[in-house]
Amino acid sequence: MKNKTYNKKKMLVVFAAACIIILGLIGRLVYLMIFDAEYYQKKAEALHEREREIKAARGEIVDRNGTVLATNKTVCTISVIHSQIEDPETVIRTLCAELEMEEETVRKRVEKVSSMEKIKTNVEKEVGDRIREYNMAGVKVDEDFKRYYPYDEAASKVLGFTGGDNQGIIGLEVKYEDVLKGTNGTILTVTDARGIELEGVAEDRVEPVAGNTLQVSLDYNLQSFCEQAAMKVLEEKQADSVSVILMNPQNGEILTMVNVPEFNLNEPFTLNSDVDTAGISDEEKQNLLNQMWRNGCINDTYEPGSTFKIITSTACLEEGVVSLSDTFSCPGYRMVEDRKIRCHKVGGHGSETFIQGLQNSCNPVFIDIGLRLGSERFYDYFQQFGLLSLTNVDLPGEAGTIMHKKEDIGIVELATMSFGQSFQITPIQMLTTVSSIINGGRRITPHFGMAVLDSDGKELERFTYKEKKGIVSEKTSATMRTLLESVVAEGGGNKAYIEGYRIGGKTATSQTLPRSAHKYIASFIGFAPADKPQVIGMVVIHNPQGIYYGGTIAAPVLRSIYDNVLPYLGIERAPVEKAEDGENNED
Numbered sequence: 306m307k308n309k310t311y312n313k314k315k316m317l318v319v320f321a322a323a324c325i326i327i328l329g330l331i332g333r334l335v336y337l338m339i340f341d342a343e344y345y346q347k348k349a350e351a352l353h354e355r356e357r358e359i360k361a362a363r364g365e366i367v368d369r370n371g372t373v374l375a376t377n378k379t380v381c382t383i384s385v386i387h388s389q390i391e392d393p394e395t396v397i398r399t400l401c402a403e404l405e406m407e408e409e410t411v412r413k414r415v416e417k418v419s420s421m422e423k424i425k426t427n428v429e430k431e432v433g434d435r436i437r438e439y440n441m442a443g444v445k446v447d448e449d450f451k452r453y454y455p456y457d458e459a460a461s462k463v464l465g466f467t468g469g470d471n472q473g474i475i476g477l478e479v480k481y482e483d484v485l486k487g488t489n490g491t492i493l494t495v496t497d498a499r500g501i502e503l504e505g506v507a508e509d510r511v512e513p514v515a516g517n518t519l520q521v522s523l524d525y526n527l528q529s530f531c532e533q534a535a536m537k538v539l540e541e542k543q544a545d546s547v548s549v550i551l552m553n554p555q556n557g558e559i560l561t562m563v564n565v566p567e568f569n570l571n572e573p574f575t576l577n578s579d580v581d582t583a584g585i586s587d588e589e590k591q592n593l594l595n596q597m598w599r600n601g602c603i604n605d606t607y608e609p610g611s612t613f614k615i616i617t618s619t620a621c622l623e624e625g626v627v628s629l630s631d632t633f634s635c636p637g638y639r640m641v642e643d644r645k646i647r648c649h650k651v652g653g654h655g656s657e658t659f660i661q662g663l664q665n666s667c668n669p670v671f672i673d674i675g676l677r678l679g680s681e682r683f684y685d686y687f688q689q690f691g692l693l694s695l696t697n698v699d700l701p702g703e704a705g706t707i708m709h710k711k712e713d714i715g716i717v718e719l720a721t722m723s724f725g726q727s728f729q730i731t732p733i734q735m736l737t738t739v740s741s742i743i744n745g746g747r748r749i750t751p752h753f754g755m756a757v758l759d760s761d762g763k764e765l766e767r768f769t770y771k772e773k774k775g776i777v778s779e780k781t782s783a784t785m786r787t788l789l790e791s792v793v794a795e796g797g798g799n800k801a802y803i804e805g806y807r808i809g810g811k812t813a814t815s816q817t818l819p820r821s822a823h824k825y826i827a828s829f830i831g832f833a834p835a836d837k838p839q840v841i842g843m844v845v846i847h848n849p850q851g852i853y854y855g856g857t858i859a860a861p862v863l864r865s866i867y868d869n870v871l872p873y874l875g876i877e878r879a880p881v882e883k884a885e886d887g888e889n890n891e892d
Contacts, residue, residue: 361487364516381433390443454570487516522558542849554740557749606729610815613725620686664796675723790835805878812855829859
């Protein structure tokens with residue numbers, strides 16, 4: 306009797322428990338069907354939806370005249386959807402042939418179980434069209450965009466290039482990524498339980514938004530001409546590299562920036578040298594590529610040599626420690642403490658005025674006035690002129706000035722700094738500082754970006770740049786323009802003289818470190834017209850063979866450029882009498 310009662314109670318407990326479980330399941334089902342219905346409906350739809358990205362066209366880069374420097378060409382992305390493939394062997398065989406890929410690579414991707422697998426990107430449109438015509442089940446051909454540079458090597462280290470995802474890697478392409486990149490779109494398709502796309506079901510499509518056009522200050526015609534001039538001297542002098550910059554010294558617009566040898570922007574991972582890459586590691590090859598991509602005008606520093614005498618002269622005139630009529634004596638060297646610092650003219654220049662010292666590029670004269678200025682004031686002018694700050698040019702990777710600490714500048718350091726040695730700056734820093742000296746004393750910001758345009762060429766935004774006034778007085782600026790004009794007309798810069806044009810400038814020859822390597826840098830900075838400069842140019846020749854003096858090999862390069870560029874810019878010749886040639890200095 307007791308067992309029967311116990312069994313009944315046990316059954317009741319089990320029944321009650323079962324009822325509770327059933328009621329809980331019913332309650333959960335009601336909750337899911339009523340309160341969570343929308344969430345699970347979306348989850349179910351997602352299982353039958355496939356999203357494909359539509360790449361946005363990247364904005365173009367155009368020069369100041371509207372010439373297209375960077376644009377896009379249509380390419381294709383080839384993908385496979387595993388669940389839709391009906392004849393995998395035919396797909397593998399066809400894609401191997403059309404895409405010129407190894408069978409092992411294609412097979413691995415075709416046989417991979419995934420919702421969608423990319424086989425190859427950046428496929429030429431003609432190839433993509435042929436693959437589409439095979440009408441193979443499970444093979445998708447989506448049109449995409451690849452960056453294209455119509456002039457291959459033109460301004461390669463300025464423009465930069467993009468990666469496989471069409472994102473900027475170096476140069477203006479990465480600096481103005483936000484302007485150029487655009488917004489990608491999407492295509493949403495519906496599939497059945499097997500992953501097969503359903504025909505007749507409307508696609509959801511979000512159209513891509515193309516990037517905007519970037520207008521830059523470069524002039525393709527000038528860039529092309531300067532590249533030819535640079536290549537000519539590179540080959541003639543068997544130099545390591547040659548850089549040329551042309552800029553408007555009044556507002557900082559950069560008209561050309563050349564760094565030869567340039568590289569092919571449409572094949573940026575192909576070395577531009579004859580280096581045999583067969584036996585080198587990936588890391589070594591990447592280092593060679595990084596070096597090839599470097600923009601020497603902004604990424605690399607150098608000892609400016611005698612072009613820096615422009616800055617020393619300006620500081621000393623501004624400070625009043627030298628006048629134009631001051632006289633000096635040059636025996637061919639100057640003793641500074643225990644060091645004998647030589648002039649480039651071994652026999653010396655003898656007695657000379659300050660003006661003649663600048664025309665002759667005489668080191669002892671500049672040592673004397675540098676010592677008069679003193680290390681503290683010299684350092685202060687370095688800061689005042691902006692030499693200890695970046696120029697903020699709109700390109701990535703600008704290098705800063707390599708300079709002694711103020712407390713470490715002794716008499717010998719001051720003496721060598723006064724004629725442009727024992728510190729390093731970039732070419733763009735040197736050109737910007739000289740621009741500020743000759744334009745009335747305004748520190749301008751060198752730049753390429755001018756405006757953002759829409760696809761119809763309508764201006765959406767005009768860039769503005771900082772300018773600092775009072776770098777030097779108007780009087781000192783005017784004096785320096787006159788002095789530098791005399792350097793070209795009568796002094797060591799005479800090989801830059803062009804009849805009918807008032808040109809000012811300064812030559813330089815500096816030695817690289819270590820001095821024992823006997824490698825030199827020849828350079829020249831020149832501007833025109835001298836009374837109101839509209840263009841300033843710089844030529845830097847690295848490690849020329851044979852004669853390496855700036856006055857002999859760099860000045861004639863800028864003269865040949867200006868002979869064509871000045872008329873192009875609308876700067877007219879005027880009758881100017883050239884004084885008798887001064888000493889033919891080779892500095």
